[in-house]
Amino acid sequence: MPSWGMANSPTGDSATDRLVRILDTFTPTRTVQTATEIGRRAGLPSSTAHRIVNELVAAGLLERDEERQVRIGMRLWELSTRSSHALRLRQAAMPFMERVQARVREHTQLAILEQDEALFLERLSSPDSGSNITRVAGRLPLHASSSGLVLLAFGPAELQERVLASPLAPLTRATLSDPQAVRRKLAEVRQLGHAIAPGYIEEVATGIAVPVRDETGQVVAALSVVLPRDAEADFAVVELHRAARDIARSLGYRS
Amino acid sequence: MPSWGMANSPTGDSATDRLVRILDTFTPTRTVQTATEIGRRAGLPSSTAHRIVNELVAAGLLERDEERQVRIGMRLWELSTRSSHALRLRQAAMPFMERVQARVREHTQLAILEQDEALFLERLSSPDSGSNITRVAGRLPLHASSSGLVLLAFGPAELQERVLASPLAPLTRATLSDPQAVRRKLAEVRQLGHAIAPGYIEEVATGIAVPVRDETGQVVAALSVVLPRDAEADFAVVELHRAARDIARSLGYRS
DNA sequence: TCACGATTCCCGATCAACGGGAATCAGCGT
DNA sequence: ACGCTGATTCCCGTTGATCGGGAATCGTGA
Incomplete structure (x- = not known):
């Protein structure tokens, strides 16, 4: 079966799982990183990683600093204080x-x-x-x-x-x-x-x-x-x- | 056009939007609620709300207390401190x-x-x-x-x-x-x-x-x-x- | 016992998400 | 100037994960 014509299909894990995997790529010592880097660590193709990171930034769960590096957003902290x-x-x-x-x-x-x-x-x-x-x-x-x-x-x-x-x-x-x-x-x-x-x-x-x-x-x-x-x-x-x-x-x- | 045969189709907003809407149903004064209640407030059908809440609980972003009431999980706070x-x-x-x-x-x-x-x-x-x-x-x-x-x-x-x-x-x-x-x-x-x-x-x-x-x-x-x-x-x-x-x-x- | 709400389970229809790929941009070393 | 590397954006055909109605189940309080 030829693989060059393969479809692009959903990954099989839920959106939630992926979100947690992405958030988990941030550690106390690595608090900022590029979208591509997140993708690599979370096991996502670069293109997918960018799309998702952009969504999360739009939602305020992630933020970008002046160099477009991604970091965890204050919004997340704010939500967490509701606990x-x-x-x-x-x-x-x-x-x-x-x-x-x-x-x-x-x-x-x-x-x-x-x-x-x-x-x-x-x-x-x-x-x-x-x-x-x-x-x-x-x-x-x-x-x-x-x-x-x-x-x-x-x-x-x-x-x-x-x-x-x-x-x-x-x-x-x-x-x-x-x-x-x-x-x-x-x-x-x-x-x-x-x-x-x-x-x-x-x-x-x-x-x-x-x-x-x-x-x-x-x-x-x-x-x-x-x-x-x-x-x-x-x-x-x-x-x-x-x-x-x-x-x-x-x-x-x-x- | 008959509506009884209508399809069940995705909502049109990203998974991220829905997540934020769900988290936003928690307020400083309402910190615990049932899954159905979350669905009602977030504008989701009960069945959908339950599916998503269960996913989030499995991921640790939400927690259930002894009466199966849902509240925001410590996991979220932990992740937020990475900011x-x-x-x-x-x-x-x-x-x-x-x-x-x-x-x-x-x-x-x-x-x-x-x-x-x-x-x-x-x-x-x-x-x-x-x-x-x-x-x-x-x-x-x-x-x-x-x-x-x-x-x-x-x-x-x-x-x-x-x-x-x-x-x-x-x-x-x-x-x-x-x-x-x-x-x-x-x-x-x-x-x-x-x-x-x-x-x-x-x-x-x-x-x-x-x-x-x-x-x-x-x-x-x-x-x-x-x-x-x-x-x-x-x-x-x-x-x-x-x-x-x-x-x-x-x-x-x-x- | 009944009633009501929360919850789980099932399942077919659908379309939004997926990711390969190409193009673009930015920085960097030569 | 020029290629090289890596980040990022854009496009688009495919498809399986998501959606929610509905029914069954559980739990509780009257």
């Missing part, structure tokens, strides 16, 4: 995160559960900085971060089973990668009411996280700080618990 | 906004120019609150807000022409709605280096805004506070200018 859930939480948490940050003087972070990972909603950086693992909108595995352990420990049982059944990649020598060890750790977290993760992500850093409850009393987020490896943790734990309680209160949680 | 431009600005501005907020003790806001309106990227609320016009991701017209006037005064000339040529809706009796008056105001803003908008938006409030420059020296944002109508403005003006300068410096602006 009340996280935004409301972030808003409520902000003032108290600032207080923690002012008193503990270390990176202060707020994370939620998202697709079996800890997704960081907000981060106030330490004035006298240090390590920089987490980013706003960054993710960390549940078993290897203090925030993740809190979200896991207070999360639904089937989540725990799913995560414990999957491979637990260690990030450092200290990371818990044995299901039984993680299970014990989770019990400890539930008993203490907070998670301490010494060196799980970076040898030199210890994460400390507490659960944050919404107005229904359900744990919806983890509030955390990152301390130097062998700093005194007690003060941070107290401050975190206080902030978590105040956030829950400001969301309307009683008792 | 470096605004995020970088917000990150750089945050610490200095906090300082302004701590010292002036009034609503402190950061806005950028977006589609001929002032789009608010961030807002730190006054502890002793008061009016609440601006919201994060909210918009205000350029001619009627201190932030807008700054963005307009230091923006490209063709933007000024376009805005002055369009109808200038007054929000209060004090709002400048005459093109000539706005033109004079813009000259004043350029001369003073900041904008004072007494009662333009709300009778009882005065907005004060200063331009924020990026590393190239271009004005990319407006930093503003909202004061009670006849509060002393000088202190706020000084603080705002200092913060704007520090933000520009932290972005790498020299001189």
Whole structure:
């Protein structure tokens, strides 16, 4: 069968899939690129890529800068803020995160559960900085971060089973990668009411996280700080618990 | 011609348009709704709405809660943070906004120019609150807000022409709605280096805004506070200018 | 039990999207 | 000046993915 006469036919994946593939070609480190480049990365012919990119630019989901490079549009951010859930939480948490940050003087972070990972909603950086693992909108595995352990420990049982059944990649020598060890750790977290993760992500850093409850009393987020490896943790734990309680209160949680 | 035999044919608007229409059915006050409801608001038949919503949920752009209500997904927020431009600005501005907020003790806001309106990227609320016009991701017209006037005064000339040529809706009796008056105001803003908008938006409030420059020296944002109508403005003006300068410096602006 | 709305499933008709290809444009090195 | 490379736009014949009416199913509240 001759291929020179082949038809140009639709690709077979939905418009939505293609859109996500295109948006995914943007990464935190590559925030601008040409339409052709997008096409190459998304597996689209140049001509198709241009047509779609132009549509998206017209719709405001993408933007072009002065050199016609394409970047993600503010419109998308605007639409994304309509997702009340996280935004409301972030808003409520902000003032108290600032207080923690002012008193503990270390990176202060707020994370939620998202697709079996800890997704960081907000981060106030330490004035006298240090390590920089987490980013706003960054993710960390549940078993290897203090925030993740809190979200896991207070999360639904089937989540725990799913995560414990999957491979637990260690990030450092200290990371818990044995299901039984993680299970014990989770019990400890539930008993203490907070998670301490010494060196799980970076040898030199210890994460400390507490659960944050919404107005229904359900744990919806983890509030955390990152301390130097062998700093005194007690003060941070107290401050975190206080902030978590105040956030829950400001969301309307009683008792 | 009998209509009962009519074909089912594509709508004529691109998939992108439909996506935006669907996302636009979500508003800050209506953040969850059923698929059928989305269809009704977006002008889509129920069956079509369901198909598309299901696709979007599968792609992570929308989510369903426990009652199968649909809401905007965190995935969208995550993708939107890839738009470096605004995020970088917000990150750089945050610490200095906090300082302004701590010292002036009034609503402190950061806005950028977006589609001929002032789009608010961030807002730190006054502890002793008061009016609440601006919201994060909210918009205000350029001619009627201190932030807008700054963005307009230091923006490209063709933007000024376009805005002055369009109808200038007054929000209060004090709002400048005459093109000539706005033109004079813009000259004043350029001369003073900041904008004072007494009662333009709300009778009882005065907005004060200063331009924020990026590393190239271009004005990319407006930093503003909202004061009670006849509060002393000088202190706020000084603080705002200092913060704007520090933000520009932290972005790498020299001189 | 019934009624109503949301949701899923099915399916034939249609046309908007697809992408190869050619032309154009822009920058760059020689 | 001149080709070379890559981005971009335009054209156009083909076709299968999209569309939505309709029916069945599920869920809930009266």
